[in-house]
Amino acid sequence: MDLNLTQEYEDFRAEVRGFLEKHKDSAPSRSDRSVRSKKRLAWQELLLQNGYAARTHPKQYGGFGAAPDALKARIIAEEFARASAPGGISGQGINMLVPTLLELGTDEQKDTYIKPTLAGEMVWCQGYSEPGAGSDLAALRTAAVVDGDDFVINGQKIWTSTAQFADMMFCLVRTEPDAPKHQGISYILIDMNTPGIEVRPLMTMTGFAEFNEVFFTDVRVPVTSIVGNRGEGWMVANATLTHERGMLGDPDAALGRLRSIAEIMQKEHIDGKPLIEDAVYRDRLVKLQAEAQAMKMNGMRLTTLSSEKKSSGMAGLLVKLQGCELNHQMADLAIDVMGEYGILYEDSPFIRDQGMWQTHYMFDLGLIIGGGSAQIQKNIISERGLGMPREPKPQPGSFKSGASKAN
Template sequence: MDLKYSEEERAFAEEVRAFVRAELDPAVRDRVLNHKRLSKEDYLSWHRKLAQRGWVAPNWPKEHGGCGWNAVYRFIHEEVMAEEGAPPIVAFGISMIGPVLIAFGNDAQKRHYLPRILSGEDWWCQGFSEPGSGSDLASLRTKAVLDGDHWVVNGQKTWTTLAQHANLIFCLVRTDPTVKKQEGISMLLIDMATPGITVRPIITIDGEHEVNEVFFDDVRVPKENIVGEPGKGWTYAKFLLSHERSGIARVGQSKRELKRLKAIAAAEEVDGVPLIETKAFREKLAALEIELMALELTNLRMIAAEKSGQAPGAEANMLKIKGSEVQQGLTELMMEAVGPYALPFNPEALEPGWNGEPIGPDYAAPLAGTYFNYRKVSIYGGSNEIQRNILSKSLLGL
């Protein structure tokens, strides 16, 4: 197993780094690095630049407009982008429904939707979770009944990320209540402008409008907007979630945040001594850095296995668990580093161009909000408790 980059791979990393530094708006980069709010246009403008370069869909095959990269190049691309402060590509189109349509969609769906995902013309959101049906996704109750040439959809979705920006939603619905619950689920592609759809914001504990409730009241969806076969939505959802979980480790982002944590700890002092030089904090920092190094090596092992033709195994579940724990650990130590300056919360300080009176150092303002927001990463994409259950079954036979 070779965990070292080749000369060509190192050259590719420098090519990506040079592109980001030349093309990324410095103001957007500053907002990413300092945890400030990003607008819809911030995301889309970077999406369009990557699309023009041909780098917006690293995990798609070339025949559908993707990069056709192997696992190593995809990892390098993701890591360098994160380290350089580029906005993340919104995953719902590129990383989730796009691969599903490539694998299971019909030719008409591929011709219509894939180019629009690549260009950024369509913004997708994900209609999976429901009240009472989060990790137990198979218990979902939103139903779709076939009426002539349309599916009539009724129900509710929740925690729908960025639905306020989306014009399309891929949605799991129950189309057959008479069979085993996993076998009665289908996947529909729904225009968010269809009559009967209501989007209601959920304001989270960090004061942000990131997630929403989506209600469907007799929403008529064209019959042809079903993905694949009726009753196969559970299969397509598992395929989609495997793509989602593979990106949750976020090694590049965590390496970037580790540098930020060290800079904060070097600036903060305890009795005139930089915090980073105190024994207690250094031990916590070292333990977290070791966890991140182990996460990166596990990720590289999975990439090396994939490169040699092996399918990912339990490593993907491990990456999800440990990646989320490292991300949360970084936010916790940043809060600890700034101490009482992390307690005041001023949402206005997260807006671009804010010139108000700061409370403490500038870097303290977003830390509380980021800390609370990152409580979610151990839940979405399949909670860590569920991931541990999967590991216990696959590795220990429990």
């Protein structure tokens, strides 16, 4: 254990801090989620030039070309959080598609897509889940049939965030209907302006449409839009799912949320006493603090394992499951300490924190499901982490869905 930074890293921290002091005024607000706004694109360009976004991506595709360094990545995240400055544009294009193309794309695909994606000019959405293919993603049925030089696509995707703004979709489709389910899938890139695509917003329990449904009717895309070979889409997609799991669960963010709740409890009074003096709520707060602290230390351990190029093992497998649950419980506490004020929402008078704790509480429930549900995570932890046996495959026809004994 040595939690001191060597001079190289202290210097790097000073460099990041210096950059932020100098340029902070040109940063968009952290809550600005607008797509392709001038301010955000200019900020992204500045970050790319200085290596604070797409740091390890190759220079020829608009990245910074630095060697992977988990500690430097952490320092960047810490300093940006400290300065309340927004980091580089994230999202499924940069986090999932770009790594996939770098690994498996053709030279032409890399040249065409990576640079504008990193610059934030080209926005992507992910077309994976379908109404009938959630946890069992490989059961997907959206079909792509070759006709001349094109694939013709028919079907439906769901849970497609940012589809309403996206220029492009990376999408899993069934190209080999007769192959076993995992071997019949291909990974293709679809221009969202192609005729036959309809995007419908999907309103969720939060009252916002964070997701969409996307319908495909005879949508034609060139056969060259495929990444990898026909029937290998499952393997290509799994490369990106690994990246998505890495995106979720930031332990510093959890401690930040916790501090906000402590502040609410110090600020809010009931019967003239600050809520922080209530032993029951305080106990819940410290309980979550201990857990957030454990997750932070687990995260630091992962940073070291990653810098040492060692496998992260169980410490890595648990992050999504535990991180999402912890965030959900924190929102739960924030609402509880606010008492009646905890129910205020939208533009209500007397609202606290713009109702964001209710939004978190509900949206975190979605995150517990999205990107591999808690139950799938537990299967992964027990099978890959603990070496427990897989469940035997049911015989065809052994379950009848919808059948009821009473009938």
